[in-house]
Amino acid sequence: MAGIERVGADAWRDRVARGNVAGLHAAIGPDGTPEVRAVLAGETPRLLAVAAPGGVVPTLVDLLPAGWDEREAADLYGLRFEGHDPHRALVHHPDDRDLWATPVVGSDVHTVPVGPVHAGVIESGHFLFHVVGERVLHVDARLFHKHRGLERHAEGRSPEDAGRVLSRVCAGCAVTNAVAYAAATEDALGRVPGEGTRRVRTLLIELERMWNHLNDVSQICAGVGLAPGTMLFATLKERVQRVCALLTGHRFMFDAVTLASAPGDPGDAAREAMRAELAAVAADAATAARGLLFDTSLRDRTSGPGRIDADAVRELGVVGPAARAAGVAADSRTDAPRLWYPGFAAVVPPTPAGDVAARLEARWVELEQAAGIVGELLSAPLRPDAPADTGTGTGHGVGIAESPRGRTVCTVEIRGGTVRRVHLRTGSYANWPAVAVAGTRAILPDFPLVNKSFELCYACVDR
Amino acid sequence: MLTRLARVRRAVGLERRPPASCAIRLVDAGSCNGCEHELVATGGPHHDLQRYGFAITASPRHADVLLVSGPVTTRMLPALLRAYAAMPEPRLVAALGDCPLGGGVDAHPDEVAGPLERVLPVDIRIPGCPPTPGQIAEGLRVGLAALPPERRPW
Numbered sequence: 282m283a284g285i286e287r288v289g290a291d292a293w294r295d296r297v298a299r300g301n302v303a304g305l306h307a308a309i310g311p312d313g314t315p316e317v318r319a320v321l322a323g324e325t326p327r328l329l330a331v332a333a334p335g336g337v338v339p340t341l342v343d344l345l346p347a348g349w350d351e352r353e354a355a356d357l358y359g360l361r362f363e364g365h366d367p368h369r370a371l372v373h374h375p376d377d378r379d380l381w382a383t384p385v386v387g388s389d390v391h392t393v394p395v396g397p398v399h400a401g402v403i404e405s406g407h408f409l410f411h412v413v414g415e416r417v418l419h420v421d422a423r424l425f426h427k428h429r430g431l432e433r434h435a436e437g438r439s440p441e442d443a444g445r446v447l448s449r450v451c452a453g454c455a456v457t458n459a460v461a462y463a464a465a466t467e468d469a470l471g472r473v474p475g476e477g478t479r480r481v482r483t484l485l486i487e488l489e490r491m492w493n494h495l496n497d498v499s500q501i502c503a504g505v506g507l508a509p510g511t512m513l514f515a516t517l518k519e520r521v522q523r524v525c526a527l528l529t530g531h532r533f534m535f536d537a538v539t540l541a542s543a544p545g546d547p548g549d550a551a552r553e554a555m556r557a558e559l560a561a562v563a564a565d566a567a568t569a570a571r572g573l574l575f576d577t578s579l580r581d582r583t584s585g586p587g588r589i590d591a592d593a594v595r596e597l598g599v600v601g602p603a604a605r606a607a608g609v610a611a612d613s614r615t616d617a618p619r620l621w622y623p624g625f626a627a628v629v630p631p632t633p634a635g636d637v638a639a640r641l642e643a644r645w646v647e648l649e650q651a652a653g654i655v656g657e658l659l660s661a662p663l664r665p666d667a668p669a670d671t672g673t674g675t676g677h678g679v680g681i682a683e684s685p686r687g688r689t690v691c692t693v694e695i696r697g698g699t700v701r702r703v704h705l706r707t708g709s710y711a712n713w714p715a716v717a718v719a720g721t722r723a724i725l726p727d728f729p730l731v732n733k734s735f736e737l738c739y740a741c742v743d744r
Numbered sequence: 745m746l747t748r749l750a751r752v753r754r755a756v757g758l759e760r761r762p763p764a765s766c767a768i769r770l771v772d773a774g775s776c777n778g779c780e781h782e783l784v785a786t787g788g789p790h791h792d793l794q795r796y797g798f799a800i801t802a803s804p805r806h807a808d809v810l811l812v813s814g815p816v817t818t819r820m821l822p823a824l825l826r827a828y829a830a831m832p833e834p835r836l837v838a839a840l841g842d843c844p845l846g847g848g849v850d851a852h853p854d855e856v857a858g859p860l861e862r863v864l865p866v867d868i869r870i871p872g873c874p875p876t877p878g879q880i881a882e883g884l885r886v887g888l889a890a891l892p893p894e895r896r897p898w
Binding site: 397398400402404425426433434445446451452453496515516518532533743 | 770771772773774775776777778780781782783784785787788789790800802803804814815817819820823827848849850851852854855856873874876
């Protein structure tokens with residue numbers, strides 16, 4: 282069970298600076314005072330909290346990449362972070378641009394506002410580019426157009442009902458989010474899933490990674506107008522999603538992971554057919570990737586733009602393939618006692634330059650790795666634990682899982698069998714600030730390509 | 745690479761249809777991204793939505809159909825209404841997935857202005873969470889064919 286330790290305002294900054302912080306969020310403390318909680322990652326994740334009497338609390342933005350966390354907490358809980366000035370709205374959308382965007386002034390500086398509705402079939406979000414000619418000086422990302430208040434709506438319900446509300450946060454990370462929520466809830470209630478359930482959850486997370494990475498390669502090809510690559514990887518994604526549907530009854534595996542259950546074994550013959558099909562997809566993807574490697578127009582467009590190097594990764598708190606593409610071998614699967622990753626080691630692509638090309642290569646090496654894990658897990662019958670009552674209880678829990686976009690951290694507070702606070706900080710949430718910075722390291726027409734090389738979700742940021 | 749794609753198309757044996765013409769503009773009004781993934785897949789090699797004459801356009805200014813996903817969040821409502829206002833008449837509205845139809849996601853009532861028919865007239869309904877590519881293609885074809893001839897875009 283993840284304990285919570287409450288510290289005074291004087292010790293708060295020092296304690297946080299010494300910890301491995303995996304996100305901040307606001308909540309209401311036991312005596313009704315608002316407080317800020319930090320998740321400290323490690324062998325046993327813990328929570329550190331500081332009360333915000335009168336809604337005021339010292340900022341952490343000079344110590345760690347918590348700018349968006351604090352802006353969200355300020356908007357949703359009315360907190361003021363002393364030293365984080367000026368506060369720019371993140372979740373709320375004031376009409377006055379000065380209240381949410383960074384002023385950029387100078388001769389010939391102009392702005393290019395894009396979205397929330399975009400030309401392609403993609404999610405809604407707004408970008409304000411400050412440019413001189415084609416050179417991008419600064420990007421203000423204004424997301425949360427899709428804010429559905431899902432955390433607030435889940436609170437006050439039983440863990441099962443809260444899980445149902447959260448099940449539709451994001452299609453691209455549906456399994457990862459469900460696993461992180463289940464792990465957090467089980468942690469809060471002092472439960473540990475058995476090996477069978479851990480293996481099934483790991484299988485589904487890696488299947489989710491496979492179709493997402495295939496999708497992302499397809500989208501990067503679309504970003505440079507390479508239609509054969511776009512379509513070929515789209516067909517490979519489709520083949521994986523058809524296996525997902527056979528295994529779980531749903532192409533995005535919605536509702537496959539809940540507190541009570543996980544999909545059972547499809548039978549030896551069906552399982553072997555799925556294993557063979559996924560191995561074939563992985564082989565086809567590897568062949569196609571070799572083809573793309575020698576496509577000079579693709580190399581030309583992807584080498585260089587949107588560079589986020591290892592220093593920027595640490596400074597901005599980047600996670601997942603985008604961090605590994607800069608040579609930072611961080612992966613929450615290396616320490617995942619609630620899942621099944623024996624002997625797992627993080628992989629970095631052969632040329633970890635931190636640009637679009639490196640993020641493309643990261644997808645290929647991770648596809649191979651995911652296919653290997655999936656193949657192994659499908660070689661034995663799936664034996665999830667028998668459904669059990671969640672029961673009632675009280676406690677704090679933290680669940681961590683590696684989504685196709687990086688470390689996803691779910692925090693749950695349960696009191697008397699009711700979810701009091703649930704917070705989901707996904708890999709996309711961690712990485713969006715880096716997309717805005719990467720946008721300044723490319724010309725304006727390359728922003729869509731840079732954006733696609735991260736391929737972050739809007740839905741699981743907005744919630 | 746191209747020959748491999750040709751193989752996919754032969755393997756799924758897609759039927760060819762006489763062409764119509766219908767331009768679609770999608771607005772994501774708060775979806776989970778499932779409907780967007782499936783709409784992209786509908787235009788992919790396994791389903792090839794284009795063979796029915798459907799095209800996804802970049803702008804609502806030359807769209808026949810406004811295809812709307814998501815429960816219509818309060819923050820997307822102004823952009824949704826602007827996209828609709830930008831369309832030439834006659835124009836149609838189609839609800840993509842359960843969310844704009846009032847099902848799907850269980851969102852906080854303070855944050856949504858939907859279901860879609862509360863804010864725009866809905867002509868075509870494509871249920872599903874999300875609808876599969878086959879259901880999207882079928883929903884658009886059948887939904888348009890069911891309209892009185894003077895309302896069809898062809």
